[in-house]
Amino acid sequence: MKETMLQQVMTAPGEIIFRELPMPEPAQGQLLIKMMRLGICGSDIHVYHGKHPFTKYPVTQGHEVSGCVEKLGAGVTGFKVGDKVTIEPQVFCGKCYPCTHGKYNLCEELKVMGFQTTGAASTYFAVDASKVDILPETMDYDEGAMIEPLAVTVHAAKRYGDLTGAKVAILGCGPIGILLMQTVKALGAASVAVSDVSEYRIALAKSLGADHVFLAGKTDLNTAMLQAFGPDKADVIYDCAGNDATMGQAIQYARKGSTIIL
Numbered sequence: 528m529k530e531t532m533l534q535q536v537m538t539a540p541g542e543i544i545f546r547e548l549p550m551p552e553p554a555q556g557q558l559l560i561k562m563m564r565l566g567i568c569g570s571d572i573h574v575y576h577g578k579h580p581f582t583k584y585p586v587t588q589g590h591e592v593s594g595c596v597e598k599l600g601a602g603v604t605g606f607k608v609g610d611k612v613t614i615e616p617q618v619f620c621g622k623c624y625p626c627t628h629g630k631y632n633l634c635e636e637l638k639v640m641g642f643q644t645t646g647a648a649s650t651y652f653a654v655d656a657s658k659v660d661i662l663p664e665t666m667d668y669d670e671g672a673m674i675e676p677l678a679v680t681v682h683a684a685k686r687y688g689d690l691t692g693a694k695v696a697i698l699g700c701g702p703i704g705i706l707l708m709q710t711v712k713a714l715g716a717a718s719v720a721v722s723d724v725s726e727y728r729i730a731l732a733k734s735l736g737a738d739h740v741f742l743a744g745k746t747d748l749n750t751a752m753l754q755a756f757g758p759d760k761a762d763v764i765y766d767c768a769g770n771d772a773t774m775g776q777a778i779q780y781a782r783k784g785s786t787i788i789l
């Protein structure tokens with residue numbers, strides 16, 4: 528009997544099934560990955576609620592993942608069975624203007640695994656070896672599945688430029704806000720203030736290294752920045768909450784010449 532595996536499918540908003548499929552075979556240039564960890568992103572939740580504008584159903588989710596190389600397809604070099612890996616979920620054309628200028632995340636035909644093309648929520652996943660990165664020995668599977676959201680925050684941090692000595696305000700400290708706080712500190716920020724409506728989240732941010740935390744709704748952004756940084760306020764404000772209120776506050780209270788990244 529042929530071996531089978533399970534694959535997650537969201538058939539409609541709020542409806543998830545697991546279907547049995549034959550074990551995939553890695554095609555030429557592909558790796559077969561045994562999936563070990565899968566993160567659930569805010570955008571996965573939007574898909575669950577039918578509120579993701581660029582996703583159709585049925586869809587197999589899974590774009591923040593780690594796994595273990597199970598099998599190499601023909602022609603694949605640089606990997607071996609047992610390698611701990613993560614997967615870059617962007618599928619791009621490689622030919623359009625953004626692709627040929629190093630910005631494949633803006634490809635004119637961009638598809639992201641788990642949204643417009645099959646994600647990795649299955650026992651095994653066959654994927655082009657070019658999308659696979661080997662994790663360092665010291666990194667575990669839990670950490671490996673955090674690389675994709677971490678890459679989002681590294682990109683956001685670098686949009687500001689040199690963060691050495693910078694005073695940074697971050698509005699919203701869900702997973703992305705907290706990862707961004709840690710990223711800007713690792714890149715040299717002098718002081719970071721975060722705010723959120725959740726006491727749990729600001730306590731977590733504080734325990735993970737935030738210099739100043741504020742409960743949104745209790746302390747307005749202007750007061751928070753004055754308390755944290757003095758009259759010059761923040762050099763850069765990042766909005767990681769993504770609602771009209773935080774964006775409006777960022778624009779209203781930023782000092783002249785500071786940067787706002789939404």
Ligand SMILES: [Zn+2]
Pocket residue numbers: 568569570590591676
């Ligand atoms: Zn995500």
Ligand SMILES: [Zn+2]
Pocket residue numbers: 619620621622623624625626631633634635636637
């Ligand atoms: Zn392209």
